[in-house]
Amino acid sequence: MLYSCVNDEVALQKNNEDIVDFVDPNVVKTPEDIRKANSIIEVTRVLRKIYKDRQVVEEVNAAIATGYYEDETVLLKDLLNPSTSPIYEFQSFKDRSVEKGFKPGSFKTNFEKELGISNSPYARTEDLYYYDNGVSIYFPYSEDTQYSTYPVTVVQGTVESDRASAQHPLCDDLNATTLAYCNQTVMVNDDYASINPTHIVGNGGTLSNNTSSTSCSGSFKLHYGYIKFPYGYQYDKLISFTGDGGGSEMRFFVARTTQSNTTVTSSWGLETEVYVTRKSIKNTNWISVWSGVFAYIGGAWPANNTNLAFCVYEKDHSNPPSIYFTGTLTSKDVYGNVFSNIYSIEAKSKNPIISNNVRERLWFLNQYNSLSNSPPYIQGYEPQFSSGDNNLVITYPISCVQ
Numbered sequence: 001m002l003y004s005c006v007n008d009e010v011a012l013q014k015n016n017e018d019i020v021d022f023v024d025p026n027v028v029k030t031p032e033d034i035r036k037a038n039s040i041i042e043v044t045r046v047l048r049k050i051y052k053d054r055q056v057v058e059e060v061n062a063a064i065a066t067g068y069y070e071d072e073t074v075l076l077k078d079l080l081n082p083s084t085s086p087i088y089e090f091q092s093f094k095d096r097s098v099e100k101g102f103k104p105g106s107f108k109t110n111f112e113k114e115l116g117i118s119n120s121p122y123a124r125t126e127d128l129y130y131y132d133n134g135v136s137i138y139f140p141y142s143e144d145t146q147y148s149t150y151p152v153t154v155v156q157g158t159v160e161s162d163r164a165s166a167q168h169p170l171c172d173d174l175n176a177t178t179l180a181y182c183n184q185t186v187m188v189n190d191d192y193a194s195i196n197p198t199h200i201v202g203n204g205g206t207l208s209n210n211t212s213s214t215s216c217s218g219s220f221k222l223h224y225g226y227i228k229f230p231y232g233y234q235y236d237k238l239i240s241f242t243g244d245g246g247g248s249e250m251r252f253f254v255a256r257t258t259q260s261n262t263t264v265t266s267s268w269g270l271e272t273e274v275y276v277t278r279k280s281i282k283n284t285n286w287i288s289v290w291s292g293v294f295a296y297i298g299g300a301w302p303a304n305n306t307n308l309a310f311c312v313y314e315k316d317h318s319n320p321p322s323i324y325f326t327g328t329l330t331s332k333d334v335y336g337n338v339f340s341n342i343y344s345i346e347a348k349s350k351n352p353i354i355s356n357n358v359r360e361r362l363w364f365l366n367q368y369n370s371l372s373n374s375p376p377y378i379q380g381y382e383p384q385f386s387s388g389d390n391n392l393v394i395t396y397p398i399s400c401v402q
Contacts, residue, residue, distance in 0.1 A: 020165045020185050023158040027241045036134075036203055037158050037241065042115070043076060043135050044156040044201045048167065050110040051152050055102035060199070061146050062096040063087050064139045069205040070275035071247040072142045076135040079107045138200040138246050140190075140238065141279045145197040155188050157202030158241045162234070163189040169196075190238060190282060204243030204317060206275070222364060224252055224272055224289040225380035225395035229281045233391040235314040235351050238278065242318035244350065248281060249315040250274040250392075254293055255343050256308050257331040264329055264343040266311075273315075290380065293396070306330050312355035312387055312394070313347050320348040325356045355387035355394075368398045 021044070028037045050056050063074040068087045078085035082105045087093060097104055117130060138157075139146070151169035166188050170181040188198060227250070235248040251273060255266035272291040280287055293308075311325045325345040332338055364383075371377040380397045387394065 020167055021156040021158070022164065023156075024160065024241070027160050028158060033241070039129070039133065039135050040156055040158055040201050040203070040241070043130075044154055046111055046114045047137075047152075047154045047199065047201065049114050050107070051154065053106065053110055054149075055106040056110050057152055057197075058096075058100040058102040059104065059107045060137060061139065061142070062093050062100065062102070064137070064142060065096065065146065066090040066093050067208050069136075070208050070249070071206070072139045072277060073136050073205045073246065075205045076130065076137065077132050079137075080111065080131050082108055134203050134205070134243070136202050136205045136243070138202055140198060140200065140246065140277070141194040143277075143279060144194055148197045150197060152197045152199050153186060153188060153192075155198060155200040155239055157200045157239050157245065160237045160240050160242065160245070162238045163187060164239045188239070190234075190278060193238070194279065194282070200239055200245070202240055202243060202245060206249070208275075221398065222293040223380070223397055224291050224293060225397045226286045226288055227274065227276075227392060227394050228284055228286045229276070229391060230284055230393055231391055232282045232284055234278060234281055235354075235391075236316075244316045244318050244320075247275055247277045250276060250354075251313050251315045251347070252289075252291075252293075252394075253311050253345075254308050255311065255325070255329065255345060257329050257339070257341050264341050266309075266343070266345055286381070288380075306332060307358050307360050309343065310355060310357045310359060310394075310396075311345065311347075311353075312392065313349045313353055314351045316348065316350045320350045322346050323349050323353050325353060327356060327358055329358065352389065354389055354392055357385065357388060359385075364396060364398060367396075 021041070023037055023041070028034060060074065060079065063079060064072055066087050068078075068090065069075065074087070078087050082088045088104055093104075111130075115130070153166055153169045155164055155166045164187075165185045168181040168184045168186055171179075171184075186192065186196075192198065237245045239245055251271040253266055253271040255264050258265050272289065272293075274287065274289050276287055279285075307329055309325065309327055309329060313323060323346070325343070325347065327343055329341050329343060330338055331341065367383040368377075371382050376382045377397060381395055382397065384393050384395050386392070
């Protein structure tokens, strides 16, 4: 049954985490939200049907594994347009097709057959919507479960939560043996998804940014080295209707005074972007960033800049509120006069500011002088300091260009 504006009062009194395929009216509010929710509901239903064909599952997994989209995700429109989607030209996708024995386009064939649609010139307008929309399939913990032959649990992403109740995957391929499972549900959370293949149908996907780090120029260049989440804190929900769920979309930028000492400039808008999977966060793994910070420590960094503000936030896309990085930076002129400049930089996030730390230029140089010959520093794991909320550790090594 598709969601409508009339809510079941009895259902609203229940815990939404105990209701299979619950649509949260606190999340799905507007007519556009309802349209998106109905698409998610319908796609979820279809996937549960067509996933009994293992070729379909393998095609979806292979598309996600290309990394064309960040955070273990693929958009439905790519799977329904295999002749034009760049994903199907990836060599890794072609290799996996041979390895797993699936025929590219199996998803499209089965999906269209189950839903009774096509993208022919004579197709209905409402049918064409599926071929160019933002419906996504998110595969958390894919690294651990992508080779499992256990049926995929398909979760309807119409809530904002770290857990949701879903139809038992053995009920999807209905027969005399599996019929009993149709009276059972599974509670999907991080622990469940880390050992059972799970696909979450939701909204939105971000193209992967695979550009290489900027090469060093100048005497000493500061880098974001590695990051990790020491307490496994997840900034986004596992299951999301708004498209802000899954792994964490970390954004890093810096602010510094201009050479005139009168204003503050920042790299906001040119942030370093890092997409971190839920598995990496949960397991407190080090994640490689290795991107140049928008400043030089020596040579190209003006001598009158005495400190930098290091700003970190988690990016959200669905009408996030404004957050403001504020503080004071100091600088000196050629006569030694000290100037103070107040900064206030706006960003958008549903989470509070993660870090807004001000560090002295000399601190980084001192770290380099004392640690540069040590293996951890050479490898990029030093020096470390914690974010303002203590849920993130960041390393800032300096590279030396002779």
